[in-house]
Amino acid sequence: MRQKRITLKDIARETGVHVSTVSRALDPVERKSITEEVASRIQAAADALGYRPNRIAAGLRTNRTMTVGVMIPDITNVIFPPILRGIESVLEPLGYASIIVNTDSERDRESRLVDVLRDRGVDGIIHAAVLRSDPSIARAAAEGLPVVTLNRMVENSQIPYIINDEDAGICEMLRHLRDLGHRDIAHLAGPQDLSTGQLRLAAFRNAAATLSLEFRPDLVATARRFDEQEGARGIRDLLASGRTFTAVLCANDRLALGAIDELREHGIDCPREVSVTGFNDMPFLDLIRPRLTTVRILQHSAGQTAATVLLQLMNGDKAEDIPMETILPVEIVVRESTAPAGSLVRS
């Protein structure tokens, strides 16, 4: 019952011309090389028969599938869907579809998935993973496959990357806390095998120097995952250490949320006693009390930008026209989880 598709051959038979003529008539650029009358007759027949081009066949011939691969750690992480919509918003109108794969931040899975995408002949890959280094994607790029990375860069490679200005985000946030009078500021760092975790810790250290604040390694707790449980654990560790602090700058929102919860468990009020800040500005944040002060990143734009650069690569634009580095601005969003420094936690 699987109905057979209408092919160029069917239209050729119907209109009495050769397949190649049909092919040309239906190709917007080649169409001008065909008598208008014939072209429109062909077009009419195609419409009447309900012709749909077989992109598989075209792809085999042209080596362009009009498909791109998008690699992300995990689609259930709320920061990625907006990025995907951003990518789609530029690629889809141009006729591209995307194959999205989840790496779960596992190295071997990641390189397997690169192969999966290449086997399917994707015209390019947008790689929004968070692993710090990744040979397979670099190899693909070196072999000539258009690749751009999002959120991180691959060292020693010619792969264009789009990142958020995390340094600025962390620095502005630290400045915000300093301006509120905080001096003993803890940092709840993310996993150090993820680029975001590592970058933000480095940014925190640099920002402290910039702002003439003392960097206190003993006030840094490192999470093993970017989730609420680890945020809570970080606070517990900090509290258990007996150190004193009036603010906690967290490497992402979920750590911050866990931190606030754990502080509450210990009878410590945020923001009255301890200020807490996040990073990412994930959805639904304004429904959670206290509303979190955080760093907003431009997820949708990041996706759009990545797609735009990938297009340039796929179009074979001149190397000098392709931006190797794009740093997107971030902004801090001050809500309710930060307040002027009050009495120190514990004595």
Next chain:
Amino acid sequence: MRQKRITLKDIARETGVHVSTVSRALDPVERKSITEEVASRIQAAADALGYRPNRIAAGLRTNRTMTVGVMIPDITNVIFPPILRGIESVLEPLGYASIIVNTDSERDRESRLVDVLRDRGVDGIIHAAVLRSDPSIARAAAEGLPVVTLNRMVENSQIPYIINDEDAGICEMLRHLRDLGHRDIAHLAGPQDLSTGQLRLAAFRNAAATLSLEFRPDLVATARRFDEQEGARGIRDLLASGRTFTAVLCANDRLALGAIDELREHGIDCPREVSVTGFNDMPFLDLIRPRLTTVRILQHSAGQTAATVLLQLMNGDKAEDIPMETILPVEIVVRESTAPAGSLVRS
């Protein structure tokens, strides 16, 4: 610089056999028809050269692309990512990749996207949209393309569908409210052009009958979108009508969240004065106070089930082996937003 791929021909040249022999040696089922020695020599050469099959070419020949299409309304809606992971969890190990498209619940976009998927030769489509009817997907199915729908059924079609037992969810929730002593129970209904909105309203009406509660049309407010703003507006309308109620059963979590917020604006405490319930049990719900009592649906399982049924269809299983209807169980999750009925709101 785009490196040329290794093809069967290269391996054939390398090993001194014919391409068709190489093809057979590399095909797990055909391999047995080849002398083991030759087969392993070919395998070795393939590995050495780093051969990767070109699925585009194979697809053109076999009419199977090992790619499925997945249509959802909007990936940024948190209920969909888990469904996608569920789908992926069964399809990916079998070598399938998926092309995900967002319909934005627009009819014309939806039918265009069906074509986009078919042009790419997907082997099947999982359609998790929420529009009530949709001719294009029905047509595709009628023409023999394997299709299954998630969350809704297409009337008068032979398309297998997977739905959640929403009737039971609404009924259990209403029972929960009744058991807490509530009698004047409002319903914040979802958009009536979406199947979930319509189904849940019908379920509410039926459940009222089942539980011997009066169904009060004047206590039903209908949202235009499934979001917090509309939840708030629904409550405003209900309050403005001067009607009295002690509980609000909402058609989804976001409406419920907006409702609770708006009640608070009016100085009405949830759950002390009015109980509010949601539907979906979306992520992060346990971070929002009061923690919402809601209906949990099995998103991951729904995806897995849809993928499994699609596989049966794609494998050409006998019709009687393919479940036309799968109703997944739901469970109510009682948290903090419901409490015994107290004094009525307003007098």
Next chain:
DNA sequence: GTGAAAGCGCTAACAC
């Protein structure tokens, strides 16, 4: 058990 040959649907040289 292996080779030869055809062909999936399309595009792109080249011919006329």
Next chain:
DNA sequence: GTGTTAGCGCTTTCAC
């Protein structure tokens, strides 16, 4: 301006 031809990389029928 249109037809002819070849071929993308693979699978599969048919020989031997």
